[in-house]
Amino acid sequence: MSSSKRRNAGERRSSRRARDAARPSPTVPVVRFCLLFALYIAVFITLSWTAVAERYLHAPLSRFLAAAAVPLLLVLGDSRAMGSLLGFDGFWVTIDESCDGVAATCIYLSAVLALPSPWRARLWGVLIGIPSIFAINMVRIVTLTVLGARRPDIFEWVHIHVWQALVIALSMAVWIFWAERFVRPRPALGR
Numbered sequence: 001m002s003s004s005k006r007r008n009a010g011e012r013r014s015s016r017r018a019r020d021a022a023r024p025s026p027t028v029p030v031v032r033f034c035l036l037f038a039l040y041i042a043v044f045i046t047l048s049w050t051a052v053a054e055r056y057l058h059a060p061l062s063r064f065l066a067a068a069a070v071p072l073l074l075v076l077g078d079s080r081a082m083g084s085l086l087g088f089d090g091f092w093v094t095i096d097e098s099c100d101g102v103a104a105t106c107i108y109l110s111a112v113l114a115l116p117s118p119w120r121a122r123l124w125g126v127l128i129g130i131p132s133i134f135a136i137n138m139v140r141i142v143t144l145t146v147l148g149a150r151r152p153d154i155f156e157w158v159h160i161h162v163w164q165a166l167v168i169a170l171s172m173a174v175w176i177f178w179a180e181r182f183v184r185p186r187p188a189l190g191r
Contacts, residue, residue: 033114040110048102058097059084065095065141072142077149086141091149093141101137104171108133111175121182125175132174136167 047053062084069086073079077089084095112125140163148155 029116033116036114037110040113041107044106044110045103048097048106053102054097058100058102061100061102062095062097065100065138068138069141069145072138073145076146079145086145088145089149091145091152093145093148095141099137099141101133101167104137104167105130105133107168108171108175112178115179115183117179117183121178124182125178128178129171129174133167133171136170136174140167 048057063081066081066084066086070079070081073086073088079086079088081087086093086095108129109126112122112129117125144155144159144163147158
């Protein structure tokens, strides 16, 4: 190999190394996302545990969820709500702050806000996610109430093991849908 070819090959390697060194490590965005995600969760969950949140968020939301479930349950049997108590065919449940969907919403919103994306995309994440998590939680409340009336022997197991995992998985699916649809860069046409 001639000296000019060696020099050109060496220059290409040097410029490639310089370009690679200037490129940020792929772990930097992941670490940034994880740190922001943890920070947002800590802030949201801490705020949701306050007396103000209990009075103005959890208690009204629990009453609303109980009342909103009644028309859905009336299709299947006798149902009524009294505050945050929901009854169906003689089986009563209390919708408290652990069942109102706020924690799942806090986790979802933390993931939306932590992902590097334009604010418009984040707004779409909020507009898509909150109603979706509300709908998922309403299905959870209705199915658990019917299950409690029909099969009280497995109610607690399904409540703790099945529906908690489903709420997490479905909330993650909503986040993935949002990230794929509104955040992920699209390839340019004609390439």
